[in-house]
Amino acid sequence: MLLLQNARIASENSPVLVESDVLIVEGKIQDIGKSLTIPEGARVIDARGRVLMPAMFDAHVHFRAPGFENKETITTGSEAAINGGITGVVMMPNTRPALDSATSVATVLDNAKRKARIPVYTSGCVTKDRQGKELAEIEGMRTLGVKMLTDDGDTTSDPAVLLRAMQYATEFGMFFASHCEVPELAGPRALNEGVMSYRLGIKGSPACAEEIIIDRDIRLARAAGAHVHIQHVSSKLGMETIRWWKSRGDVKVTAEVAPHHLLFTDEHIGDYDTNYKMNPPLRTQADCDALLEGLIEGVFDLIATDHAPHTPFEKAQDFISAPNGITGLDTALVSLYHFFVEPGKFGWDLVVKRYSAEPRRLMGLPVPTIEVGQQAECVLFDTDAETTFTREFMKSKSQNTPFIDQTLKGRVDLVILGTEILLER
Amino acid sequence: MARKDLLDIASLHREEIEFLLDQSTSFKKLFTRSVKKIPALEGKSVLMLFYEASTRTHSSFEVAAKRLSAEVTNFDVDHSSITKGESVRETIETLQAMRTDYIVVRHGHSGLPGMIARQTTASVINAGDGAHEHPTQALLDAFTIKEKFPDPRGKKVLIIGDILHSRVARSTSTLLQKLGVEVAYLGPGSLVPKYGPTTIPRFTDYQAAMAWKPDIVYLLRVQMERQDVQFFPNVREYHRVYGITNARLAEIRDRGLYIMHPGPVNRGVELCDAVMDYERSLITNQVENGISIRMAVLDWLTPGGEFPKQESYIARQQASSTAILP
Numbered sequence: 001m002l003l004l005q006n007a008r009i010a011s012e013n014s015p016v017l018v019e020s021d022v023l024i025v026e027g028k029i030q031d032i033g034k035s036l037t038i039p040e041g042a043r044v045i046d047a048r049g050r051v052l053m054p055a056m057f058d059a060h061v062h063f064r065a066p067g068f069e070n071k072e073t074i075t076t077g078s079e080a081a082i083n084g085g086i087t088g089v090v091m092m093p094n095t096r097p098a099l100d101s102a103t104s105v106a107t108v109l110d111n112a113k114r115k116a117r118i119p120v121y122t123s124g125c126v127t128k129d130r131q132g133k134e135l136a137e138i139e140g141m142r143t144l145g146v147k148m149l150t151d152d153g154d155t156t157s158d159p160a161v162l163l164r165a166m167q168y169a170t171e172f173g174m175f176f177a178s179h180c181e182v183p184e185l186a187g188p189r190a191l192n193e194g195v196m197s198y199r200l201g202i203k204g205s206p207a208c209a210e211e212i213i214i215d216r217d218i219r220l221a222r223a224a225g226a227h228v229h230i231q232h233v234s235s236k237l238g239m240e241t242i243r244w245w246k247s248r249g250d251v252k253v254t255a256e257v258a259p260h261h262l263l264f265t266d267e268h269i270g271d272y273d274t275n276y277k278m279n280p281p282l283r284t285q286a287d288c289d290a291l292l293e294g295l296i297e298g299v300f301d302l303i304a305t306d307h308a309p310h311t312p313f314e315k316a317q318d319f320i321s322a323p324n325g326i327t328g329l330d331t332a333l334v335s336l337y338h339f340f341v342e343p344g345k346f347g348w349d350l351v352v353k354r355y356s357a358e359p360r361r362l363m364g365l366p367v368p369t370i371e372v373g374q375q376a377e378c379v380l381f382d383t384d385a386e387t388t389f390t391r392e393f394m395k396s397k398s399q400n401t402p403f404i405d406q407t408l409k410g411r412v413d414l415v416i417l418g419t420e421i422l423l424e425r
Numbered sequence: 426m427a428r429k430d431l432l433d434i435a436s437l438h439r440e441e442i443e444f445l446l447d448q449s450t451s452f453k454k455l456f457t458r459s460v461k462k463i464p465a466l467e468g469k470s471v472l473m474l475f476y477e478a479s480t481r482t483h484s485s486f487e488v489a490a491k492r493l494s495a496e497v498t499n500f501d502v503d504h505s506s507i508t509k510g511e512s513v514r515e516t517i518e519t520l521q522a523m524r525t526d527y528i529v530v531r532h533g534h535s536g537l538p539g540m541i542a543r544q545t546t547a548s549v550i551n552a553g554d555g556a557h558e559h560p561t562q563a564l565l566d567a568f569t570i571k572e573k574f575p576d577p578r579g580k581k582v583l584i585i586g587d588i589l590h591s592r593v594a595r596s597t598s599t600l601l602q603k604l605g606v607e608v609a610y611l612g613p614g615s616l617v618p619k620y621g622p623t624t625i626p627r628f629t630d631y632q633a634a635m636a637w638k639p640d641i642v643y644l645l646r647v648q649m650e651r652q653d654v655q656f657f658p659n660v661r662e663y664h665r666v667y668g669i670t671n672a673r674l675a676e677i678r679d680r681g682l683y684i685m686h687p688g689p690v691n692r693g694v695e696l697c698d699a700v701m702d703y704e705r706s707l708i709t710n711q712v713e714n715g716i717s718i719r720m721a722v723l724d725w726l727t728p729g730g731e732f733p734k735q736e737s738y739i740a741r742q743q744a745s746s747t748a749i750l751p
Contacts (some may be wrong), residue, residue, distance in 0.1 A: 193620070198595075199435075200536065201535040201556035201592060201595060316514060318535075
């Protein structure tokens with residue numbers, strides 16, 4: 001039994017935080033109200049000034065297992081999620097072996113049940129071994145609960161293959177998540193083509209490499225009657241393309257944006273800092289501004305981190321040799337608060353809607369709320385405290401993030417999932 | 426101001442550039458003596474770390490180091506553990522343990538010399554990194570131009586060719602602009618990116634570029650090896666559209682323009698054979714001046730001390746903005 005007193009409750013439906021006591025009994029919210037009587041034996045937490053919100057859900061993470069356990073495991077990845085206030089994730093299937101069959105998916109889900117303290121879901125490949133040629137074992141994966149199909153990390157290059165997959169899998173109620181990139185245009189380096197790529201002397205990846213596939217995959221989904229989810233959009237025109245298709249209303253399209261694409265530009269790469277090397281690449285301030293506009297407007301249904309761990313040894317190479325990607329789970333909520341909520345760019349309602357409710361709706365999962373009768377799946381967030389992202393603080397096995405050793409405003413104090421307190425600071 | 430490394434031109438201050446050019450003049454005077462060697466770097470060691478093939482730059486640095494009495498070691502990349510999969514980082518750790526004083530590095534990856542510099546106490550000199558920078562080439566180009574135009578301010582240099590892949594174009598144009606020289610680019614639209622520096626006019630038409638009235642025409646080597654896709658149909662067409670043909674050489678001679686090229690020359694591509702005998706060709710002067718410039722650089726840098734930190738682009742821009750002439 002847990003009584004949180006005077007918490008400021010956030011919901012997706014209102015920008016106003018409502019101050020109230022919340023009583024949790026046996027993992028369920030039993031009562032909400034002003035000055036609730038303290039039941040006998042209840043633990044009381046003074047939550048005055050702190051925000052109580054439904055816990056986050058990240059629909060785009062790389063946990064690297066099986067195959068790259070030196071970078072991350074299901075255990076360390078899910079602990080990083082908890083550390084950031086996240087109580088559910090969807091893994092991407094670019095593991096080794098790739099998750100392209102019922103057998104490989106079953107192994108991951110079994111591991112997750114044993115090794116993670118939160119639900120870990122996985123997506124499955126569109127094509128066998130992500131090669132873009134033969135269809136993966138789609139129905140076999142569906143029987144294990146896979147809903148999202150993606151060759152994430154690579155685009156399914158051949159549009160005919162993707163169209164056939166869409167026609168086939170839509171019948172099973174599955175949807176497609178698209179990593180958007182024309183490989184022939186993007187080249188091997190993850191740096192936006194522009195002033196910075198010229199100055200650094202690195203072959204850039206033009207934004208059109210991404211925008212072409214965004215448009216292509218939505219058109220394919222429309223032709224197949226499928227649902228397509230556009231992953232980690234990085235460019236202004238990409239956002240505008242999705243906005244236009246959504247306004248037509250004749251195709252089911254959802255989209256996500258990652259915190260790093262809202263926050264950083266190619267100029268942050270500076271002196272070849274590999275912590276800013278990611279795919280799709282960081283673009284310009286105009287792109288960041290447009291992505292924020294798209295998030296507020298609802299062009300982007302959800303925020304997802306694309307949590308992409310790599311070992312320090314790999315990231316310590318030169319910019320061209322280093323792998324793409326940064327971690328995001330430990331830092332996501334605090335960075336969203338520090339850079340957007342605290343300065344008033346958007347409210348808590350947007351955070352709850354885009355980072356808790358919508359990703360679960362995308363996956364067809366129940367959406368937690370702070371309401372009587374609901375399962376307790378919530379986070380207590382201190383807006384006055386600070387978090388310093390030291391190496392010790394991070395729970396991810398890899399710590400390739402620009403936030404390392406930075407102090408930002410806000411702190412995840414408590415993470416509750418049902419009867420369990422997953423984290424308490 | 427003492428520096429540990431020479432990694433780029435962008436961060437050099439004008440005073441540092443002027444100092445190096447002056448020093449190069451003094452070192453060049455040595456070349457006329459029967460004994461060309463001085464003991465400036467006696468007891469010091471210079472390691473040549475060339476991951477990419479090079480004749481001119483490699484031998485120029487080697488001669489420069491030896492004329493300063495340094496001990497030169499050539500790190501044989503082809504026969505090192507790199508062929509066994511050792512990473513550059515591991516190589517650097519090994520080299521750091523050897524306590525060399527200077528490392529002259531050339532690598533196909535942009536930014537790699539900077540990475541080395543941050544991990545060793547040795548002075549690192551960038552001898553060309555990918556399509557990023559080639560600072561000593563820029564210095565020797567500026568020195569060569571100053572020999573013809575002691576006050577180069579207001580002079581015009583037209584750089585022709587593969588701007589996109591050229592570290593020479595980046596370094597030389599940055600340096601020349603710092604000295605008050607006007608620079609323009611000419612080349613195929615596929616090789617002269619529209620997002621290049623806004624202070625540099627960009628031509629795709631030879632006649633239009635000549636109407637800009639350059640004093641020097643600087644031809645870049647067509648680097649077929651760097652072009653992973655086709656940027657122009659063929660070298661015959663390139664020569665006709667952007668090269669110095671016999672007819673164009675006649676016009677250049679009439680106008681009294683100087684011609685430069687960083688070498689090695691693709692004859693019949695960037696320029697016709699006759700250019701090599703043109704009295705205002707500065708191509709051999711560039712090679713000769715490379716030695717005195719590299720002597721000046723080696724003599725100027727100060728090995729040791731702390732490893733430099735990785736600087737942000739914004740901080741670097743702020744630091745170097747004062748070096749750009751009004």
